[in-house]
Amino acid sequence: MATSKKKASKKASKKAAKKTAKKSVKKAAKKSAKKAARKAVKKSTTKVAKKASKKAIKKSVKKAAANGTKGTAPKTAKAPSTIVVKEGTVIADRLVLVRDGMVSLSSLVGEKGLVLYFYPKDATPGCTQEACDFRDAQAGLSGLGYSVVGVSPDSSDSHQKFAMKQSLNFPLISDADHSLCGDFGVWGEKQLYGRSFMGVIRSTFILDRELRIRKVFSPVRVAGHAGEVEQAIRSV
Known part of the structure; x- marks a missing residue:
């Protein structure tokens, strides 16, 4: 139990x-x-x-x-706060790169002076229009004793293609290191749609035989600009 x-x-x-x-x-x-x-x-x-x-x-x-x-x-880039060289300034002669190689800036000057215009980029709408306008105005400017020369940071190969395609009758300077743009004060910060970047301020300078700046256009509006330059030369 x-x-x-x-x-x-x-x-x-x-x-x-x-x-x-x-x-x-x-x-x-x-x-x-x-x-x-x-x-x-x-x-x-x-x-x-x-x-x-x-x-x-x-x-x-x-x-x-x-x-x-x-x-x-903005619909277009705002002009940057860059100091563009003033009228009366004498630009030092220097070597520049064109299609035929390195030449002096003074060798590009016409009988009485030079129209030197700076633009951002080959084969873009505004720059193409400006180049074609100067091409069409070149005969009249030449008759006044002024040669025309364009400047941008594009390579000489790009310039050659651009010039051939648009039948340009004046030389283009390749300023890849922006040194010439810097001398004229046209390389600076730009703003487009809230984005900041470095670039060429579209500008034109009328220079005399001594490379003295007689007239400055900066920033430039492409429409009617070539005619505006010719008119300014007649009154310089």
Whole structure:
């Protein structure tokens, strides 16, 4: 009888231990699952919050930009605050690169003077129009004793193709290192649609035989400019 009781007690104890262990495992699993769920929610919330924050910042920046430029967005590049050389300044003679090689700037001057115009880039709409206008005006300017020469940072190969395509009747100087542009004060910071960059300020200078600047046009508006230059020469 005592043995039977002992056996029953042992069995009950084993069953209770098993039940406790099962309960403990279940509790631990539940706790672990809860922790994992909280972690997942937190991660998900952070991700969503970050995304929402980025979206809000982007929207805010866009709105600020729109408010700051409303009604003032430029259609063309603004003229930079660069000091262009003044009338009366004598430019030192120097070697420049044209299609036939290095020549002195003074050797390009006509009987009475030189029309030296600076433009940003070959084969672009405004620069092509300006070159063609000077091409058409060259005979009249030559009759007044003035030669025409264009200057841009493009290579001599680019100039050659451009000149051939547009049948230009005057030389183009390749100023790849911007040194000539720098001497005339036409290389500087420009702004276009909120973007800043370095470039050529479209400008024209009328020089006499001594390379003295008689007239400055800067910045230049292409339409009607060649005629404006010819008229200025007649009154110089």
